[in-house]
Amino acid sequence: MKIFYPNHLIRVLGLSLCLLVLSLNSWGQDQNPPAPVQTQTQTQRNEQRIAQKGPETKFLLTGYGYTGFEKVGSENSTFGPAGFSPIFLWKKSDRLFFESEVEFEIEDGNLNIGLEYATLHYRLNKYLTLSGGKFLSPFGIFQERLHPAWINKFAEKPMGFSEEGAMIGPMTEFGASLRGGAQIGLSKVNYVLYVSNGPTLNTGSSNPMDAGRLDYNNLGDNNNNKAIGGRFGFLPFSSSWLEIGLSGQVAGVGNSGSAFQNVKTQMYAADLSIIKKVNFIKSNVDIKAQYNYVQTSKTNYLDTAGNSYTFNNTSTAWFSQIAIRPMFLEKSFLKNVEFTGRYSVLKTPQESYWAIDNSQVAMGINYWLKWNSVIKVNYQLTYSKGEQTEPGLFIQWGLGF
Amino acid sequence: MKKRTLVISSILLMVFIGMQISSCSSQRAMIANKTGAQLWAENCQRCHTTPSPNTFNDQQWEAVGMHMQIRANLTPEEIAKVVEFLQSANQD
Secondary structure (H helix, E strand, O other): OOOOOHHHHHHHHHHHHHHHHHHHHHHHHOOOOOOOOOOOOHHHHHHHHHHHOOOOOEEEEEEEEEEEEEEEOOOOOEEOOEEEEEEEEEEOOOOEEEEEEEEEEEEOOEEEEEEEEEEEEEEEEOOEEEEEEEEEOOOOOHHHHHOOOOOOOOOOOOOOOOOOOOOOOOOEEEEEEEEEEEEEOOEEEEEEEEEEOOOEEOOOOOOHHHOOOEEOOOOOOOOOOOEEEEEEEEEOOOOOOEEEEEEEEEEEOOOOOOOOOOOEEEEEEEEEEEEEEEHHHOEEEEEEEEEEEEEEOOOOEEOOOOOEEOOOEEEEEEEEEEEEEOOOOOOOOHHHEEEEEEEEEEEOOOOOOOOOEEEEEEEEEEEEEEOOEEEEEEEEEEEEOOOOOEEEEEEEEEEEO | OHHHHHHHHHHHHHHHHHHHOOOOHHHHHHHHOOOHHHHHHHHHOOOOOOOOHHHOOHHHHHHHHHHHHHHHOOOHHHHHHHHHHHHHHOOO
């Protein structure tokens, strides 16, 4: 295998070393635990063990579904999109675990079916789990933790974080990862390091209008240069109300043996999560933010007339959102209401055919029917450079099960 | 190059700060004495609303626990306490 980026490998090894140091530090603190107090007879313990013993495999079919209604700009109003995403969980033992999500979605009159993820996990020790397969990308927090309809505070995903318009950063990876978490004093850290197929460069050979875009659905790799990425999360306070994270990924994206084989992409993300009870408004305040930066090295493409051109291929997308739920009020109706607001920005290369320079403001009111069932009403305004502001009304009902 | 250096430096700084935050015995005891209910409230709501213990039976909670430990990178001690709490509080 041709090896790229020796400097990146050094950094990855450095990061791995940090994780090892963390593991040893925490391991040292956990040695010599106090011996358990012998308060039961052996017979009682055996009876308890037999009573607790269930089937070897613990299985659960869970998931989520959603449906809605939308009216965007001058387009016709329509019911939808609607989706059903069953999630299969199998715990084979305390170390071996499999999970998979299948996605069915009706959008724009089409039924889309996809394998969102299918991942095998093996817990190596208390600090590291080895995983392999297709998995949600730990590049930032949105795709891995916040995207399901019953978790996302809005009917729509932020700009740049969905396949509508442009994806700035991956949604899934196909590869292997090492991940875990550790307590360090009052603080906690979590970490993921992965190797995957990474994205593919669209060279514009079939449609010049797409030249320079990245395709993140790289299920069969187009080269031997695997993407290397990771995320490091830090929770400084013992009650875990604040988490900050940094992510990175480097990848060769051009086809092997082509004129684009040396084209590389580097991407970075920073994320923030705050969840805090604010007494004077008797509410839980939930703030989330993520900034994605994707840069692909300059190369020459052919325009629609067949002439060579190039451009600075850098894209950014970010969002910040807040949700306030007065859940500590006594009125049962009001405590189930949540007020939301989000600002997101998407910028793609202005010299490319797929140039976007948009920002969006979304506001909403959510009503929680149960802990896992929410009705969202959102109004959003999308501002595009040189175009009229586009309003949108979205109603969505999400249910986790 | 400068940006990459900045990102790597930030990661190392965060690791350093994390390790330097005091880990005296009273603090370790406070962490160790957290109940499953407390950890359930603190950790689940970082991403989503906290589930009712009655949502699943004992064995289903074990599968959910492993799923969430991996997804949220929880420590084994945390998830063991959370699952034990949910199993003890449900009607199963």
